[in-house]
Amino acid sequence: MRKDLVLPGAGGMNYEIRNIVNVAEKLQAHGVRIQWENIGDPIVKGEVIPAWMKEIVANAARQNETWGYCPTRGVLETREFICETTNRRGGTRITPDDVIFFNGLGDAIAKVYGALRPPARVLVPSPTYTTHSLGEAGHATASPIAFPLDPANRWYPDMEALRNYARYNPQVVGIMIINPDNPTGMVYPAETLREIVAVCREHDLFLVADEVYNNIVYNGEKTVPISDVVGDLPSLAMKGISKELPWPGSRCGWVEVYNYGRDVQFQRYINTILSSKMNEVCSTSLPQTVIPAIMRHPEYQPYLKERIACYERNSNITYDFLKTVPGLVVNRTNGAFYMAVSFTEGLLNGKQKLPIGNPEVRALVEGLVDVPGVSPDKRFVYYLLASTGICVVPLSSFNTGLQGFRVTLLEKDEKACMRIYETLAAKIKEYLAS
DSSP states (O other), X not given: OOSOOSOTTTTOOOOHHHHHHHHHHHHHTTTOOOEEOSSOOTTTTTOOOOHHHHHHHHHHHTSGXXXXXXXXXXXXXXXXXXXXXXXXXXSSOOOGGGEEXXXXXXXXXXXXXXXXXXTOEEEEEESOOHHHHHHHHHHHTSOOOEEEEEGGGTTEEOHHHHHHHHHHOTTEEEEEEESSOTTTOOOXXXXXXXXXXXXXXXXXXXXXXXOTTTTOBOTTOOOOOGGGTOTTSOEEEEEESTTTSOOGGGOOEEEEEEOGGGOHHHHHHHHHHHHHHHTTOOOOHHHHHHHHHHHHSTTHHHHHHHHHHHHHHHHHXXXXXXXXXXXXXXXXXXXXXXXXXXXXXXXXXSOOOOOOOOHHHHHHHHHHHSSXXXXXXXXXXHHHHHHHOEEOEEGGGGTOSOOEEEEEOOOSOHHHHHXXXXXXXXXXXXXXXX
């Protein structure tokens, strides 16, 4: 074209969670049976939506109003329900005007970062969920500014590093956390959240918390929503139904705004987010409409409890197999349905391999990994995929220099889960010894 069409660096950041699906589908065509442990979609892994929930959605779809536009912020009755749920805990209070619906949290994330002035930065965790790091970096046209999560300390944040990044980077205007965390499955302790709030107060920052997994915790852990600890600090919480109901195909999430009127600049920022939402008129009406009826249904909590018990079981199965592998740093997952595992530094050398019997599959994988710039953990993940059909995601794709991989904990069949992670543990040992 006669002019550059995109900003410098655009297109250079990859969403490996989805990219690896393209490779896996090519391997499927060569007869490789894929075990999908890469993406957090319970439906793909066999979750059966109960009849009572489907009936609520079906009844709502029969109502004419669910076919039309709703208010830009979202369906009022649902926003009132969300306020009631949040305010019941006794923390920072919200009104229906403090709730804004989006077409999934991907939409919310894009608008939350996109509404900032380009020099302004949001400090994000490392590793972190790709949509956040890509959204923040894309807005700033620069690499993310990230505080490390420490695999040697249960993936808790390095608070000294977080403080220093906030102190010495005047362009930082906010801090973002994911709680429970994706990709690590870590749950933030209440005291750590209070420390982060204190850093925000000290440096006049706002806080963003992705809390889409807030009600999916186990192994004795409890989550503390930020509304319980922020006090009068300007803050945002991102929530949704894609993982909890689960209804990922609904593309339905929302932001709760805390202390909208406490700061003029924050108020203008939220108004900018809302204005960008107005350009779309509104988010999809049907999924918003059914949230109160589903979450108030007498079967909802038992159903959620049953699913959480499955994630807890898989967390412990996965941990028990992988902790036996020398050279891995493994932490038991306590929230969400992911586990991030890192290799000891220097353990991957970029030359290791696993045997691949099919010559066409072997040629395909070698063509992908035997090129300059391929991360060693991506090499491992692709050899694992071709050798076993187990599809995981390289940890380095989550905005971190750590080498490792992320798995999901969504397998419904306990025996299959044990077989997958027994195989994975064995193959890691074989790979490291090659």
